[in-house]
Amino acid sequence: MSNSSSGNVGIVIVSHSAKIAEGAADMVRQMVGNAVPLAWTGGDPEGGLGTNVAGILEAIEIAWSPAGVAILVDLGGAETNSEMAVEMVPEDRRARVVVCNAPVVEGAVIAATESSGGSSLTAVQRSAEEFYA
Amino acid sequence: MHDANASRASKTLVPRTASAVLVNPVGLHARPSVKLTQCAKNFAAKIEIALAPDGPWTDAKSPVKVMRVKAPQGAMLYFRVAGSDGDAALAAVLALVHDGFGEA
Numbered sequence: 044m045s046n047s048s049s050g051n052v053g054i055v056i057v058s059h060s061a062k063i064a065e066g067a068a069d070m071v072r073q074m075v076g077n078a079v080p081l082a083w084t085g086g087d088p089e090g091g092l093g094t095n096v097a098g099i100l101e102a103i104e105i106a107w108s109p110a111g112v113a114i115l116v117d118l119g120g121a122e123t124n125s126e127m128a129v130e131m132v133p134e135d136r137r138a139r140v141v142v143c144n145a146p147v148v149e150g151a152v153i154a155a156t157e158s159s160g161g162s163s164l165t166a167v168q169r170s171a172e173e174f175y176a
Numbered sequence: 177m178h179d180a181n182a183s184r185a186s187k188t189l190v191p192r193t194a195s196a197v198l199v200n201p202v203g204l205h206a207r208p209s210v211k212l213t214q215c216a217k218n219f220a221a222k223i224e225i226a227l228a229p230d231g232p233w234t235d236a237k238s239p240v241k242v243m244r245v246k247a248p249q250g251a252m253l254y255f256r257v258a259g260s261d262g263d264a265a266l267a268a269v270l271a272l273v274h275d276g277f278g279e280a
Contacts, residue, residue: 074206074207074210075210075214152206152210152239153239153240156210156213156214156239157239159214160213160214160217160218160237161217162217170238170239170240173238173240173241174240
């Protein structure tokens, strides 16, 4: 987990594998820099492969920015658990948290690049989703 | 009135172009693409890149599109800018390329 405070859109990386999530976060930090709030979560609470809602909620909290948070996920449960976590975000923040339809590693780098330029949550999501466009 | 509009349009909308050789070892790969788009986003001007003087042109503010250009080392990279801060934008992106994106 890592964070740096700024008004830029926050990025959350959710993978079934903690190593993938952490590695993707490393790529974001090295390629994009520290101007973007960033958090990652991966694996189930027992240390195996999986995702969990509590971990995702915590990551959203760490990466929180008034500009919002964009979540990048890998497969299946990462997406459904992320959607569940978004529903549990306090109501006044919920509309500013989105799950992107983008590949987790590339999407995280691109979303962070977009965010580092001060773009809106909508622009960050759109940029990440260009991968599947 | 019409003349004033035309003059304003010519000042802000007529694109300027320039080119520079990509000197960094791997060309316009992921990291340089990110640096280029971050630089381009600092300006209001429309900034586009191409591998040929007549295009096709790619939005330099889109990291996904810039990476898809896959410009290799040694390639001539063409820039086209339009906007009130276009001169400054052009100088900044050219400096980045000349500098090898800090990698060369």
